[in-house]
Amino acid sequence: MSSNWPEGVGRIILPEIDSTNAEAARRVGSLAGPVWILAHRQTKGRGRRGRAWSDPVGNFSATYVARPDGPPDQVALRSFVAALALDEALVAVTGRPDSFAIKWPNDVLLHGGKLAGILLESVGENARVNHLAIGIGVNLRHAPEPEEGALTPVSLLAETGVQITPEEFLGILAPAYARWDAQLSTFGFGPVRQAWLARAARLGQPIVARTVAQSFEGTFVGIDSSGALLLQMPQETRAIPAAEVFFS
Structure with missing residues (x-):
């Protein structure tokens, strides 16, 4: 693992799986702590509202699964944590902060096109979330076909010329997520909210x-x-x- 890998966080790398979020749900009963699950290929990747998520080899597909503290509405704020971590990782990889923006509620844009998406899924009972799975997909090498009415998908490689493997990208994303999650846990949503708004797409428009x-x-x-x-x-x-x- 990277020397910057967050302490106490596991990592599972799989060659192929149906969905990293589905794999997280299957493994939650046996997990000793938070873990990232990365697959080099998903056969049934999902986006919001059950949409299919195209996932050719070379793109990034991973899920962070953990047992979070707090009520469901507070746990759901991790979507903003994930978006900020993803933005930070992409800026670190490219050195182009002005090229990226975060689209509410869960996409990261590159030059105005959709580069990445985030999907939160939880399991809980009695008004508590027992496990939270945060699925993240990034078009590192390939952009899928556009959907009617949706933003045009773009890839990191085509837009910036940057080549990075999924495992290399995870090594940058995981520490960024840990830092932003610690911000939320320590200081509440206020600082996260302000940082997110500073990166928000179409604010004031x-x-x-x-x-x-x-x-x-x-x-x-x-x-x-x-x-x-x-x-x-x-x-x-x-x-x-x-x-x-x-x-x-």
């Missing part, structure tokens, strides 16, 4: 937020203390806890 039942248009003005999207509309500022965001 018009966007469309679509929930299952409704569509809202307004100006993206921030996120609140729960991580909900704040949308300035003609009559009100609305907090939207879950939605798909589209750029005008």
Whole structure:
């Protein structure tokens, strides 16, 4: 392991698996502590709302699984921790901080195209989260075919010329995640929120937020203390806890 690898965190490398989040769910009963699970290829990778996640060899697919403290709404804030860690790792690899931005709620953009996605899944009972799995996919070498109405996917290699293996990238991402997670645990969501807003895509600009039942248009003005999207509309500022965001 890298000399910077976070203390007490395990690492599992697999040649091929259906889904790293699915593998995390299968292993939680036997895990002694937090662990990263990386697969060189996923055959059934998933994105938000059950969408398929394309995962050719050379791209990054990994899941961080841990037993977090706190109620579910606080545990869910790790999505912002993961996004900041991912942004930090990508900037470290490329040296191009101005090329990346974070799109609410869970994507990292490169030159305005979708480079990476984050998927949180949890298992719990009695209002507690027993295990949290944070799945992360990054188009290191290959970009999938674009979906209608979605942001154009991009790859790190095509956009920057940077070549890095999934295992090398994990060695940079894992310490970054540990640092941001420690920030959240020690100081609460405030500093994480401010850092996230400093990297947010389209802050102060018009966007469309679509929930299952409704569509809202307004100006993206921030996120609140729960991580909900704040949308300035003609009559009100609305907090939207879950939605798909589209750029005008």
